[in-house]
Amino acid sequence: MGTATGIIRALNSGIKHLAVKRFTLRYPEEKLKFVGDGYQFDPSTGVGIAGLKGRHLLFHDKCTGCQLCSIACEGVAEAIAMVKVPEEHKHNKKAIMPQIDYGKCVFCGLCVDACPFYALYMTNDYELSSFSKEGLIYTPAQLQVKPNVAQDSEIIITSRGASHG
Amino acid sequence: MTTELPSDIKPTSSKILLEKPSSDWLPPGLALQKVDERIMTLNVGPQHPGSGHMRLIVQIDGDYIVACDPDPGYVHRGEEKMAEYRNYITNIPHLERPVIHDSCNILYPYVLGVEELLGIEVPERAKYVRVIAAELNRCIYIMYWLAIYGIFLGHSTMFMWPTGDRELLIDLMEKMTGARVTHSHFIPGGVRNDLPSNFEDVCLRQVNYFEKRIKEYAAVFYDNPILISRTQNTGVLSRQDAIRLGVTGSVLRASGIDFDVRKKEPYDVYDELDIQSIVMKEGDAYARSKIPWLDMLDSCNIIRQALQKMPKSGSVRVKLKPNPKGKGFDTVYKRVESGRGSLGCYIVSDGKPEPYRLKLSVPSFRNLIALPYLLKGEKLGNMPSVYWSLNYWPVEADR
Numbered sequence: 001m002g003t004a005t006g007i008i009r010a011l012n013s014g015i016k017h018l019a020v021k022r023f024t025l026r027y028p029e030e031k032l033k034f035v036g037d038g039y040q041f042d043p044s045t046g047v048g049i050a051g052l053k054g055r056h057l058l059f060h061d062k063c064t065g066c067q068l069c070s071i072a073c074e075g076v077a078e079a080i081a082m083v084k085v086p087e088e089h090k091h092n093k094k095a096i097m098p099q100i101d102y103g104k105c106v107f108c109g110l111c112v113d114a115c116p117f118y119a120l121y122m123t124n125d126y127e128l129s130s131f132s133k134e135g136l137i138y139t140p141a142q143l144q145v146k147p148n149v150a151q152d153s154e155i156i157i158t159s160r161g162a163s164h165g
Numbered sequence: 166m167t168t169e170l171p172s173d174i175k176p177t178s179s180k181i182l183l184e185k186p187s188s189d190w191l192p193p194g195l196a197l198q199k200v201d202e203r204i205m206t207l208n209v210g211p212q213h214p215g216s217g218h219m220r221l222i223v224q225i226d227g228d229y230i231v232a233c234d235p236d237p238g239y240v241h242r243g244e245e246k247m248a249e250y251r252n253y254i255t256n257i258p259h260l261e262r263p264v265i266h267d268s269c270n271i272l273y274p275y276v277l278g279v280e281e282l283l284g285i286e287v288p289e290r291a292k293y294v295r296v297i298a299a300e301l302n303r304c305i306y307i308m309y310w311l312a313i314y315g316i317f318l319g320h321s322t323m324f325m326w327p328t329g330d331r332e333l334l335i336d337l338m339e340k341m342t343g344a345r346v347t348h349s350h351f352i353p354g355g356v357r358n359d360l361p362s363n364f365e366d367v368c369l370r371q372v373n374y375f376e377k378r379i380k381e382y383a384a385v386f387y388d389n390p391i392l393i394s395r396t397q398n399t400g401v402l403s404r405q406d407a408i409r410l411g412v413t414g415s416v417l418r419a420s421g422i423d424f425d426v427r428k429k430e431p432y433d434v435y436d437e438l439d440i441q442s443i444v445m446k447e448g449d450a451y452a453r454s455k456i457p458w459l460d461m462l463d464s465c466n467i468i469r470q471a472l473q474k475m476p477k478s479g480s481v482r483v484k485l486k487p488n489p490k491g492k493g494f495d496t497v498y499k500r501v502e503s504g505r506g507s508l509g510c511y512i513v514s515d516g517k518p519e520p521y522r523l524k525l526s527v528p529s530f531r532n533l534i535a536l537p538y539l540l541k542g543e544k545l546g547n548m549p550s551v552y553w554s555l556n557y558w559p560v561e562a563d564r
Contacts, residue, residue: 006390013384014322023329032336035361039343046484048358053343075255108258108349113357122343155336157374162333 020161030164031151038123041112053107055125056100058143060087062119065096072114079104080111085140097140102128124149204231209548211239217559221536221552225545233540233548235533241563248523253279253489256520258349263527263561265346267306269298270503271561272351274510275523277432277499279353282491282514285483291355292433293475297368298341298350299501300464300471304375305334306504307457310556314454315386317549318395323386330378333371340364354483365472376465379458387455396451400539400551403448410535413528414506415460415556418444419452426502438470450547453554457504488518505529505556529562 025032036051065082073080082096089095098111098120112120125147130136156165203226210220222234244263248256260275261268273295280287308331315323335345340361342348350357386392402412407420417424425442427435443459445452491514500509506528513522532555539551 003390006388006393010385010389013381023332032339035340039358041358045480047480047482050341050358050361050364051343052339072255075251076258106258106347107344108347109343109357110254110258110349155333155371157370162371162374 021158021163023162023164025153025164030153031149032164033151033154034124038121039109039112040121041109041115041118043116043118048109048113051122052124052126053109053122055102055123055128055138055147056098056111056143057121057123057146058098058140059119059121060085060097060140060144061089062117063089063092063097063140064117064119065092065094066116067096068114068116069098069111069120072110076108076110077104077106079106083140098143099137099139100143101137103133103136123147124151203227207545211236217557218563219559221548223540223545223548228544228546230540230543230545230548233537235536237530237533237559237562239563240560244564245523245525248520250519252518253283253353253520254485256523257352258347260525261347261349263525263564264306264503264558266309267302267504267558268347268349269295269302269351270306270501271508271525272349273299273432273501273503274499274508275512276351276353277501278497278510278512279489281497281499282495282512283353283485283489284492285354285485287355287433287483288480289434290476290479291481293471294341294356294360294481295351296434296438296471297468297475298338298348298356300468301334301338301341302348303504304461304464305331305338307461308334310457310504310553310558311382314550314553317553318392320386320389320392323382326378326382326385330375333375333378337364337368337371340367352482353489354485355481357482359481365475369469369472372465372468376462379461382458387458393451395547396449396454396550396554397447398449399543399547400450400453400554401448402453402535402539406535406538407448410538412506412532412535412555414502414504414532415456416453416532416535416554417506418442419456420448421446424507426500426507430500432499432501434471434474437474438467440467450550450554453556454550457556490514490518491516500526503528505558505561506532525564527561527564528556529558532557533562 034052038051039053040049040051042049067082070080070082079101080098083099085095085097109122112122153164156163204224207223207225208220209223211218218240220236222236223230224232244260247259257272261272264271308327312324312327338348339345342350402420404421407417407422421444423442423444427440428442441463443456445456493516495514498509498511500507508528509526511524512520515521536552536555540548543551
């Protein structure tokens with residue numbers, strides 16, 4: 001193959017892409033859809049349930065304040081601190097619950113694996129930016145709130161190429 | 166410490182690497198050298214986009230390189246020492262940090278080693294899930310590498326296309342593991358979670374489209390006469406030198422040696438899958454840049470085979486005791502084929518929940534050794550194409 005033919009072939013393969021669909025996701029308007037409601041862990045079988053490892057969700061009625069999530073985080077990010085909560089639960093005599101610093105969290109999900117009471121999940125919420133470092137620290141009350149996320153964009157493959165739709 | 170070197174290949178690197186450090190030793194680049202009016206010393210890096218997080222001390226005579234002394238170590242994090250203070254499970258998130266875009270493959274030897282220390286047998290389905298994850302990760306790594314190779318050579322299309330198409334596989338890994346990079350998916354005893362429902366169909370569809378896309382790269386990049394003229398016959402590494410310098414992975418296979426850990430020492434279920442190990446004889450920068458691309462096509466085949474042979478249901482993880490520990494003093498060495506070459510992990514256990522010593526033998530560092538030999542006599546303009554064709558990732562070399 002001559003030099004000219006090679007260059008023309010290279011240019012041609014680029015020109016063909018004028019007809020190919022745009023693959024880019026227009027982010028703030030469109031958001032990717034994820035499988036499930038976030039990463040969870042079933043302590044009875046010892047196997048996780050697939051999902052995005054995003055912001056945590058804490059169930060106050062299940063948390064016993066056993067600190068296993070905090071111990072699991074010790075060698076990883078040291079993002080979990082156990083703090084006093086005002087409410088009283090029969091199963092949580094010490095009245096302590098995890099508080100997570102998302103400035104430190106690496107989203108590995110080992111705290112979810114460590115929880116034997118199914119009290120800590122991860123959710124599809126990944127937009128955690130804040131103007132201050134303190135704003136990244138989520139208290140047990142904030143972790144209790146279920147995130148409201150609208151994510152519906154999926155990769156669609158057609159004869160004209162792949163696109164987000 | 167004097168290093169024994171092969172007699173017929175002379176090092177082009179400065180004397181610092183070879184001589185015993187004396188009391189007036191200075192770090193590379195700071196030592197006073199005899200002034201030669203013809204030779205100019207250039208510091209490429211460590212903040213230069215053409216070198217990564219490292220410095221290349223290049224001595225040039227006009228446009229020709231006389232000597233090159235790579236100076237890694239700017240992003241040393243002490244991963245191996247850190248591993249001695251964490252238990253076998255909490256080691257997982259930080260051990261994948263050196264190569265976040267190839268995180269499954271850097272965890273693979275560690276996980277295999279810990280399994281042997283603990284004496285765990287992994288379920289069949291988990292082995293297949295691991296192979297699929299490792300192969301997808303290999304493609305993700307190579308696409309990133311290819312994008313940077315493209316922009317190093319001034320080919321901005323080859324930067325845009327792989328970066329975009331990489332998203333297809335990142336999306337699959339996100340569905341599978343819940344994270345786009347740094348998956349923390351492998352764990353001693355299997356994988357963290359089972360595949361989501363309908364994953365097999367989505368994976369097959371996206372991998373098929375991905376394969377179709379990367380085949381288009383031939384016309385725009387690999388058959389492009391401009392790339393061929395810039396990379397062919399530059400930085401030739403002969404078969405003998407490749408063996409003696411101890412390079413690995415795509416660099417070794419580009420020099421005509423058929424060595425692939427997946428084939429020679431199969432781990433998990435690689436012995437049940439049909440793997441082509443791609444070999445080229447030229448040993449130049451063109452061959453070294455083409456082999457990873459051919460590897461990706463082979464990886465697509467492996468993923469399809471694994472999806473077909475995988476048991477449709479079953480356990481994916483063995484339940485571990487809290488704080489798992491080995492039985493007394495024990496050592497284990499495991500290696501796998503990562504995106505860059507054979508990646509080994511040596512673990513010494515003294516019966517505690519933490520490893521006594523953990524050593525990573527990384528392919529990036531082994532491939533970097535060849536750089537001073539390859540660059541001698543090349544033009545300075547060829548430096549980026551030879552340097553990045555070594556399939557090198559600075560952060561991994563520094564650990």
